[in-house]
Amino acid sequence: MVLEATDISVIFGGLTAIDQVSFAIPEKSIVSLIGPNGAGKTTFFNVLTGLYKPTTGSVAFEGKDITGGQPHKIASGGMARTFQNIRLFGLMTAEENVMVAMHSHLKSGIISTIIGTPKQRKEEIEARDRAREILDFVGIGKSAGEFARNLSYGDQRRLEVARALALKPRLLLLDEPTAGMNPQESKVFVDFVHELRETQEVSILLIEHDMSVVMKVSERITVLDRGSKIAEGSPEEIKNDPKVIEAYLGSSTGNH
Amino acid sequence: MPHFSHSVQSGFRNWLPASTVNECLVWVICALGLNIVVGYAGLLDLGFVAFWAIGGYSAGWFMSNFFYQINLRFGSVAPKSLPGIHLSIWLVLLLAGLICAFFGIIIGAPTLRLKSDYLALVTLGFGEIIPQVFTNGENIGGVNISNGTKGISPVDNIGLLHKTLGPFDLNYKYGLYVFIAALMVYVSLRLRGGRLGRSWLAIREDELAASMMGVPLMKTKLSAYAVGAFSGGLGGVAFATHINGIFPDRFNFSISIILLAMVVLGGMGNVWGVIIGAIVIAWVNASGLPAAGSLVNSTFHTNINFPSYNYLLFGGTLILMMLFKREGFLPESRLKQFLHETDDEDTNLELH
Numbered sequence: 272m273v274l275e276a277t278d279i280s281v282i283f284g285g286l287t288a289i290d291q292v293s294f295a296i297p298e299k300s301i302v303s304l305i306g307p308n309g310a311g312k313t314t315f316f317n318v319l320t321g322l323y324k325p326t327t328g329s330v331a332f333e334g335k336d337i338t339g340g341q342p343h344k345i346a347s348g349g350m351a352r353t354f355q356n357i358r359l360f361g362l363m364t365a366e367e368n369v370m371v372a373m374h375s376h377l378k379s380g381i382i383s384t385i386i387g388t389p390k391q392r393k394e395e396i397e398a399r400d401r402a403r404e405i406l407d408f409v410g411i412g413k414s415a416g417e418f419a420r421n422l423s424y425g426d427q428r429r430l431e432v433a434r435a436l437a438l439k440p441r442l443l444l445l446d447e448p449t450a451g452m453n454p455q456e457s458k459v460f461v462d463f464v465h466e467l468r469e470t471q472e473v474s475i476l477l478i479e480h481d482m483s484v485v486m487k488v489s490e491r492i493t494v495l496d497r498g499s500k501i502a503e504g505s506p507e508e509i510k511n512d513p514k515v516i517e518a519y520l521g522s523s524t525g526n527h
Numbered sequence: 528m529p530h531f532s533h534s535v536q537s538g539f540r541n542w543l544p545a546s547t548v549n550e551c552l553v554w555v556i557c558a559l560g561l562n563i564v565v566g567y568a569g570l571l572d573l574g575f576v577a578f579w580a581i582g583g584y585s586a587g588w589f590m591s592n593f594f595y596q597i598n599l600r601f602g603s604v605a606p607k608s609l610p611g612i613h614l615s616i617w618l619v620l621l622l623a624g625l626i627c628a629f630f631g632i633i634i635g636a637p638t639l640r641l642k643s644d645y646l647a648l649v650t651l652g653f654g655e656i657i658p659q660v661f662t663n664g665e666n667i668g669g670v671n672i673s674n675g676t677k678g679i680s681p682v683d684n685i686g687l688l689h690k691t692l693g694p695f696d697l698n699y700k701y702g703l704y705v706f707i708a709a710l711m712v713y714v715s716l717r718l719r720g721g722r723l724g725r726s727w728l729a730i731r732e733d734e735l736a737a738s739m740m741g742v743p744l745m746k747t748k749l750s751a752y753a754v755g756a757f758s759g760g761l762g763g764v765a766f767a768t769h770i771n772g773i774f775p776d777r778f779n780f781s782i783s784i785i786l787l788a789m790v791v792l793g794g795m796g797n798v799w800g801v802i803i804g805a806i807v808i809a810w811v812n813a814s815g816l817p818a819a820g821s822l823v824n825s826t827f828h829t830n831i832n833f834p835s836y837n838y839l840l841f842g843g844t845l846i847l848m849m850l851f852k853r854e855g856f857l858p859e860s861r862l863k864q865f866l867h868e869t870d871d872e873d874t875n876l877e878l879h
Contacts (some may be wrong), residue, residue, distance in 0.1 A: 320739060347741035354739075360732035363725070370722075371729040375741035377722045381750060384721035385714050395721065438741055 273298055273442050273474045274319070274350075279328035281314055281498075288314045290498040291328075296442065296474050301464065303477045303485045305509075306495035307518060312478045313355060315495070316446055319476075320352050321345040333441065347375030351440035353431040355447045355478070361420035365411060365430050368419050369402040372437035402437065408470075409433040409463075425456055432463075436471065443467070444476045449484050457481055461488050486510070494518065541818045543810075545697040546769075551809040552704035553765045558789040558805040559711040559798060560758030565787065566796035567724060568751035569731030570639070571647040574654020575786050577634075578627045578756045580661060580778040582763020584672075585623035587679030587773040589614045604686035616685045616768070620707070623760035631756030632749055639748045654783050662775040673775065680772025694771040704765055708802075711758050715798045718754065727751050781838075785812070788841060792848055793855050800857030807856075812837055 274296040281289040289311045296302050304312050317323045319330055324339035331337065337345050346352075351372070360368050377398060379391040406412045409429040414422055419430060428448060435443055445464075449457045461484055468475055479485045485492060485506070492509045494502040496518040502509055509515055557579055564572045587593055590603065592611035600607075602615030614622070638649045664673030673679070685692040685703065692699045718724045726747045729737040738744050767773050785808060793804020812834075820833025848855070 322735075322739075341743075342738045343741050343743045346739055352739055354736065358733050358736040360729045360736065362732060363728055367725055367728070371725050371737065371742065372740040374722060374726050379722050381718070381723060381754065384723060385717045387717060391721070398722075434740060 272296065273333060274476075275331045276315075276319065277329050277331075279315070279318055279325045279330070281311075281318060281323060282326045288498050289318070289325075289495075292495065292498075292500045293328075294493055294500070296476055297491075299468060299472060299474055300490050301468055301475045301477065301488055303479055303489035303492045304495060305479060305482075305485055305492060309497075310495040311498040312495055313446060316352065316444055316478060319444065320350060343375070346438055349439065349441040350444065351435035351438040351442075352444040353428075353435055353446055353448060355450065357427050357431055359419035359427060359430055359434070362418060364416050365406060365419055365422065365433075366399065366402045366415040368430055368434050369405055369437045370398055372434045373398050373401070376439065405433045405436050406430075408436070424451060428452070432467075436467075440473055442474045442476065444478075446478045447480060448477070449479065449481050454483075457484050460484070464488050541821070542814060544814060545701065547810060547814040549697055549701055549704055549769050550813050551806045552701070552708050553762055553769050554786070554789065554809040555708045555802050555805040556704070556711055556765055557759055557762035558786055558793070558801050559708070559715055560755045560762065561786050562755075562790050562796065562798065562801045563715060563718070563727075563758070564751055564755035565790055566801065567719065567731065568727040568748060570748060570751065571644075572650045572752075572755070573647050573783050573787065574650035574652070574657075575755075575759055576778050576780065576782040577654045577657035578631065578759025579763045579766065579782060580658050580775075581627050581630055582623040582760035583767040583773040583778070584661060584679070584763075585626050585760065586619055586682055586764040586767035587673075588612060589619045589622055590616070590683040591679055591681065593674065593679045602686065603683055604691045605683040613683055616687065616703070616764075620761055620764050623764045624757040625760075627756040627760030627763070628753040631752040635749045635752040636745075639745060639752065651780075651783075654780060658775055658778040661778070673773075676775060678772055678774035680774070682767050682771060682773070685768060700768065704769075707761055707765060711761070712798050712802070714754075714758075723747070723750060785841070788845060791855060792844070794857040795855060797855075797857055800855050803857055804855065808841070811840070816840070 272295050276292065276294040279289055279292045279294070280287065292315065294315075304315065306312055314323065318325045321337065321340050321342040321344070329336055329338045332345070332348065332350055337348070360371060363371070377394055379388075379394055383391045403412060403415060406415050409432055411422070411426050411429050411433070414426060419427065422430060432445070432448070449460050452460065464475060464477070465488070467473060477485070477489065489506060492504065492506055493500060494509060494512075494515050501514045501518060502512045504512070557575065560578070561572060561575050564570050564575075589612050590605070592609050594612050595610040597612055598610050600613040601618060603613035605613040634650075634653050638646060641649060661673040662676055665671050665675035681694065685700070687699060687703060690696075690699060692703075726737065726742045729740070729742055730744065730747060734744060770777070789804040789808050790801050791804075792808065793802065794800025816833045816837055820831060823833070824830060
């Protein structure tokens with residue numbers, strides 16, 4: 272297992288946002304987390320990435336306990352994420368955006384940067400080359416010199432993924448990556464996620480609203496509703512699970 | 528011809544005396560330091576005068592007869608008979624920078640967790656406290672650290688390239704200040720293009736996203752603070768050698784604000800813009816206003832005290848700049864773009 276979350280609860284004041292959820296991601300798998308609005312999906316993401324400390328429960332990443340650890344340490348430890356509402360560094364170029372995420376892999380400090388030691392110069396050149404490679408991989412290599420805020424919406428989404436990949440993650444968390452995409456773009460994205468997993472050897476956890484994307488891309492699906500896990504299984508099982516249908520469409524045995 | 532050269536000379540004496548040129552350079556050194564904190568990392572600092580003061584007093588401690596109980600000298604040109612600590616100017620610059628960086632970290636560690644406005648308030652307090660400590664520093668636990676309101680004066684002559692620079696060797700001091708300013712420009716540009724500079728900008732752009740990309744927020748902000756403070760220390764030493772002493776009443780709140788105005792007016796984040804901003808404002812303050820005043824007064828036989836209107840002028844200019852040219856004279860290209868796009872959005876909104 273890349274990631275194992277055990278009995279996670281998050282309580283904000285009197286509101287239980289997440290209630291005793293356990294969740295595991297196997298190596299090199301694509302797993303989805305779905306649920307109606309307000310089910311606690313993004314909160315769960317924020318617990319995994321260290322932004323929130325869970326009220327109870329623990330998170331283990333590659334066997335190590337990371338519960339409530341500092342976000343930047345979890346990130347440089349190999350867990351990268353994208354954001355539901357795009358959070359790029361708008362006034363930096365696409366290339367710089369990607370290079371920021373290499374911060375923890377680069378070593379040069381204040382003195383060596385000022386002097387410009389051969390080692391530091393070599394490191395910078397290698398980082399730039401790798402940033403170009405990643406940008407090419409996600410398909411926006413031509414826009415390397417553009418400011419992030421000037422990219423098209425779809426390209427910004429790609430840049431978010433590129434930036435996350437620069438962390439060399441072993442687990443990639445994608446928070447509603449197809450939000451705002453049209454069906455054509457979503458289809459391209461599904462292929463892209465498969466390609467990611469094959470070429471980058473990375474496990475992927477997806478939060479998604481678009482059911483066609485979820486069903487096509489995921490190997491396992493976990494369904495959250497009002498903070499609790501109500502179902503878990505293959506896309507086929509989830510499709511036919513009465514509890515899931517109830518959560519999304521309302522009760523079928525309701526009082527008419 | 529002699530008459531002409533005479534009038535040119537007197538013109539320079541009034542409008543651009545050598546001491547003003549040097550003073551402008553001292554401001555440039557400090558403004559470049561503040562630019563790293565405010566322009567690059569986006570941390571609003573209203574107390575930068577504290578580092579200027581600490582740097583100045585470092586010069587007082589390490590290159591004068593202030594600590595007359597101690598007799599320590601290294602590479603100094605001060606007379607052998609003079610007691611006290613006398614170190615070479617280069618060593619003093621290094622020490623002052625390091626002491627300021629140390630204080631920057633001490634102050635930053637607990638406060639940099641605060642968000643923009645709160646950080647600004649805490650730094651404001653810091654900028655008030657440090658000069659007060661020096662003003663009342665005659666007897667701190669039995670130790671005199673600052674000579675109180677009298678200040679420390681004079682500081683040693685500077686030994687530079689086999690020359691001894693006294694208080695009036697303005698030309699050679701000019702060379703020294705240009706060298707320090709150039710060093711700061713080089714340091715700023717190198718850091719900006721490297722790993723650390725990218726992370727500073729990332730924090731300025733989106734702190735949360737930066738931390739999620741593996742940038743340690745505290746450490747990165749502290750490094751910006753420390754580098755900025757270091758150059759504040761250099762500026763402090765330069766100031767002490769420029770006015771040949773350290774006087775606590777010179778380190779008041781308005782210095783922090785003027786420095787910030789230099790960074791903002793010149794163009795936040797762009798070293799060239801900041802240099803222009805610093806030179807223009809420092810010149811207006813030191814020579815421009817007095818010279819214009821004496822010209823107007825002698826021409827129209829009036830008696831207006833021009834220099835006393837400097838804050839009216841600065842305040843007015845700042846307001847006008849914020850209204851019409853928010854990005855400063857020579858902005859970083861990215862900032863300019865950002866501000867003008869939001870302008871367009873605003874006008875679009877008004878149209879609908």
